[in-house]
Amino acid sequence: MVSEVLWTAPVADRPVDALVRVPGSKSLTARWMLLAAAADEPSELRGALVSRDTRLMRDALERLGATLEVRDDSLLVTPLPPPSEHPEPPVEIHTGLAGTVMRFVPMLAALHHGDVRFTGDEGALARPMGPVIDVLRQQGVEVTEHGEPGHLPLTVHGTGRLSGGTVEVDASASSQFISNALLVAARAEADLELVHVGATLPSLPHIEMTLETLRQVGIDGSHSTDDQGRHRWHVGTGAIRPVRIVVEPDLSNAGPFLAAALVTGGTIAVDDWPETTTQPGDAYRDLLTRMGAEVWREDRSICVRGTGSLHGIDADLSAVGELTPTIAALAALADSPSTLRGVGHLRGHETDRLKALATELTKLGARTLELEDGLEIHPGELTGTVFETYEDHRMATAAAIIGLRVPELRVINISTTQKTLPDFVGMWLSMLHTEPAADGDA
Numbered sequence: 001m002v003s004e005v006l007w008t009a010p011v012a013d014r015p016v017d018a019l020v021r022v023p024g025s026k027s028l029t030a031r032w033m034l035l036a037a038a039a040d041e042p043s044e045l046r047g048a049l050v051s052r053d054t055r056l057m058r059d060a061l062e063r064l065g066a067t068l069e070v071r072d073d074s075l076l077v078t079p080l081p082p083p084s085e086h087p088e089p090p091v092e093i094h095t096g097l098a099g100t101v102m103r104f105v106p107m108l109a110a111l112h113h114g115d116v117r118f119t120g121d122e123g124a125l126a127r128p129m130g131p132v133i134d135v136l137r138q139q140g141v142e143v144t145e146h147g148e149p150g151h152l153p154l155t156v157h158g159t160g161r162l163s164g165g166t167v168e169v170d171a172s173a174s175s176q177f178i179s180n181a182l183l184v185a186a187r188a189e190a191d192l193e194l195v196h197v198g199a200t201l202p203s204l205p206h207i208e209m210t211l212e213t214l215r216q217v218g219i220d221g222s223h224s225t226d227d228q229g230r231h232r233w234h235v236g237t238g239a240i241r242p243v244r245i246v247v248e249p250d251l252s253n254a255g256p257f258l259a260a261a262l263v264t265g266g267t268i269a270v271d272d273w274p275e276t277t278t279q280p281g282d283a284y285r286d287l288l289t290r291m292g293a294e295v296w297r298e299d300r301s302i303c304v305r306g307t308g309s310l311h312g313i314d315a316d317l318s319a320v321g322e323l324t325p326t327i328a329a330l331a332a333l334a335d336s337p338s339t340l341r342g343v344g345h346l347r348g349h350e351t352d353r354l355k356a357l358a359t360e361l362t363k364l365g366a367r368t369l370e371l372e373d374g375l376e377i378h379p380g381e382l383t384g385t386v387f388e389t390y391e392d393h394r395m396a397t398a399a400a401i402i403g404l405r406v407p408e409l410r411v412i413n414i415s416t417t418q419k420t421l422p423d424f425v426g427m428w429l430s431m432l433h434t435e436p437a438a439d440g441d442a
Helices: 026-038 052-063 099-109 122-126 130-138 176-183 204-216 251-264 280-290 318-332 344-348 353-364 393-403 414-419 424-432
Strands: 006-008 017-020 043-046 067-071 074-078 091-094 113-119 142-145 154-159 165-169 192-196 221-225 231-235 244-246 267-270 294-298 301-305 314-316 338-341 367-370 375-378 410-412
Touching (some): 026 052, 026 074, 026 204, 091 099, 099 113, 099 130, 099 176, 130 165, 165 176, 176 192, 176 231, 204 231, 204 318, 251 267, 251 280, 251 301, 280 294, 280 318, 314 318, 318 344, 318 353, 318 375, 344 353, 353 375, 393 424, 414 424
Parallel strands (some): 043 244, 165 192, 314 338
Antiparallel strands (some): 043 074, 267 301, 338 375
C-alpha cells in the first residue's frame, strides 16, 4: 500500500551554492558485494553505500552463507563456503524492489547446494525475470516459477554448479540480464559465451561497469560483435581475486543536486567525481551543458552553474536511462519542448517510469506525451499539486527538483529515496539552508 505521508518540497528563495558529497554508487556497491561473496578470500570495501537496496543485498548474501560486517567504516566480506556435499535446508531471500538483488543473486544461488526461494515487494512481482530464468536453465539449473511465468516468486534449485558454455539471452528490457550472467560466470565449469539476441540493448555503460569490476578481480571478460551484428561477451573461468576497493560516489544520485543549480541559477560542486568512470551519471556533464549549464572540473569536483537559461533537449538516453527522471524534471521547467528517446525499457523499472512521468508532469501543467520509447515534454505554467512517486526513488527526487520553483508541490512518500540515498531529505535541506517542512514526517 502506498504511504500517504506528504512532504512539501521546499522552494528555493535564492540560488543554491553548495559542495555536495554523495554516498557510494549503488550499482558498484552491489557488484563488489556479490563478487566479494564469490571470491576465494575476504575482501574490504570502503565507501560502500548503506541503503535499503544494499541492506537487501547484504541479507541475501548472508542467507547464502557469506559473512559481512562493518569495521572502521569498511565493509568486510568473508566469501561463501564451498557447496556442501548434501543439500542445505531451504533458504528464502526477499529482494524488496532491488533489481540488483532479484537479478544478480539467483546466479549465485545456483552455486549453493539447496533450494533458494526469491520473492519481493508487490512491485517486484511485476518486474520481468524471464531472461534470468532462461540463463539459469541454459546452464543446467532447475528453476520453479510459483506465480506468473517469468516473474517472482521463484525457486532456484542449486546444486553447487553452473555449466557455462554458450548462452543466448534477450536483454532488451534491462542490461541487468547481461550483468547477472557475467558476474559469477568465472565460477562455472566452462568459459561463458553470452550472446544477446534481443532487438535493443539499453544501458551499455552498466555492462561495461560489470566487465571492469571483473577485470579488477582478475577475471578475463570481453565484449565484441559478431558478423550478424549481435553483441557477444566472453568470461573465462578462474579464481575471483579478493579486493580492497574504494567505491566511487553515485553519480546518478548526484543528478538532482546538479539540477538544482540550473533551476535556481546557482552553483553546485560534487566532490570526488572520478576522472574516468563507467557510471552512466557521468553523462550529466554533457546533458546539463546542452540544457544551459556551465560545467567544469575543479580539483576533485565537478561544478555546475546555472546561467539563468534552461533549455529543452532532444536526447537519446538509451545508454543512460536512469537519468531520465532528472532530465524530465528539468524539461518540465525549460523554455522549450523536449524529446527524450531510447528509454522504452524504463517501463520495467520500479514502476512504469514513462507512464508515471507523463501522468505526474501533465498533472503539474507540463503536457507530457508517452512515445513508444520515450517522452515528449511541453513546458507550461506549473501549479503545485500532490505528486505520486509510485514507490520509485527517482520519481521522488524528480519532484523535489520541480518543487524548487513550484510552491505547494506535495510529494507522496519521499522516504522511498532511502532505496539508494538514505538521507536525501537532509542533504536537500542542507543544500538549501532551510528548515524541515512542519507537515512532513518523512
